Amino acid sequence: MNERKLDPASSQFAPIGVQLRRSRKARGLTQPQLGEITRFSASYISRIERGVEPPSRRLAQEVDRALDTGGTIELMLDQLEHVVLKEGLPEYIAQEAKAVTIRLFHLGLITGLLQTREYAQAYELAAVRRGAATPQQADGRVNLLLNRQAALKRTPPPFIQAVLDEWNLRRPIGGRAVMIGQLQYLEELAQQPNVTLQVAPLDLGEDRPFVHPVNLLTMATGKMLGYTESHKTGLLERDAKILSAWARDYDQLQVEALSRARSLELIREVRKEFESHAAL
Numbered sequence: 001m002n003e004r005k006l007d008p009a010s011s012q013f014a015p016i017g018v019q020l021r022r023s024r025k026a027r028g029l030t031q032p033q034l035g036e037i038t039r040f041s042a043s044y045i046s047r048i049e050r051g052v053e054p055p056s057r058r059l060a061q062e063v064d065r066a067l068d069t070g071g072t073i074e075l076m077l078d079q080l081e082h083v084v085l086k087e088g089l090p091e092y093i094a095q096e097a098k099a100v101t102i103r104l105f106h107l108g109l110i111t112g113l114l115q116t117r118e119y120a121q122a123y124e125l126a127a128v129r130r131g132a133a134t135p136q137q138a139d140g141r142v143n144l145l146l147n148r149q150a151a152l153k154r155t156p157p158p159f160i161q162a163v164l165d166e167w168n169l170r171r172p173i174g175g176r177a178v179m180i181g182q183l184q185y186l187e188e189l190a191q192q193p194n195v196t197l198q199v200a201p202l203d204l205g206e207d208r209p210f211v212h213p214v215n216l217l218t219m220a221t222g223k224m225l226g227y228t229e230s231h232k233t234g235l236l237e238r239d240a241k242i243l244s245a246w247a248r249d250y251d252q253l254q255v256e257a258l259s260r261a262r263s264l265e266l267i268r269e270v271r272k273e274f275e276s277h278a279a280l
Helices: 014-026 031-038 042-049 057-067 072-081 089-096 117-129 135-151 166-170 176-190 202-207 240-256 260-279
Strands: 101-106 159-165 195-200 214-218 224-229 234-237
Touching: 014 042, 014 057, 014 072, 031 042, 031 057, 042 057, 057 072, 072 089, 072 135, 089 135, 089 214, 089 224, 089 234, 101 240, 117 135, 117 176, 159 166, 159 240, 166 195, 166 260, 176 195, 176 260, 195 240, 195 260, 214 240, 224 240, 234 240
Parallel strands: 101 159, 159 195
Antiparallel strands: 101 214, 214 224, 224 234
């Protein structure tokens, strides 16, 4: 049967349909075969793929399990309903859940995978106060982040390398109590065998190679993927030449950053500064 070419811009539901068809074909399944596995009709799956309507929550969960998408379809449904995700992020998250090594660098904030619930909530609620997000969107983003963190508690866990800009440690998100809890959490993470935390000190200045956040994934096959974003857009990077340059810059950043031991000392020092201010 000839399937009609899908236009991702044809409706608000079409991107989900495009992704569902790609994932289904990657598994070598027909619509009736997927319907049999998920216990939904082939005609319903066809309507989803054509962008006629959005999938139900249960269908999204069932096809994610059947096609081993890492939760991509449900993430896209979240995006459609209330969680505004940047372009490329749903697919990146699906790959992140399967990566063997995750390298992280973020600007302005402690990177999401290392945030406490309270820190994440404080940041998202600020967007609500500014009118930049609804309470439902804020809750959805926090829940999405917590689900991402839970997905990394698999066996064996991925190896996580994170370089934290010193300013991220000192920027008071949510007030002193939230920052004390966040820094204590970083101290705990820094002592886990699968986590390496380093701090890029402020005096690194212009020698810091990145001006945007960068996430680098290494998959079990050795393949690399990257993700970066600006204020408005996200980019999932697959180009091997570009990723090689990112990896080289990340290696240089790690060399220039503080050692693991000195980084842990600095995190403790900053936490004690917040504690001393809270006692005044």
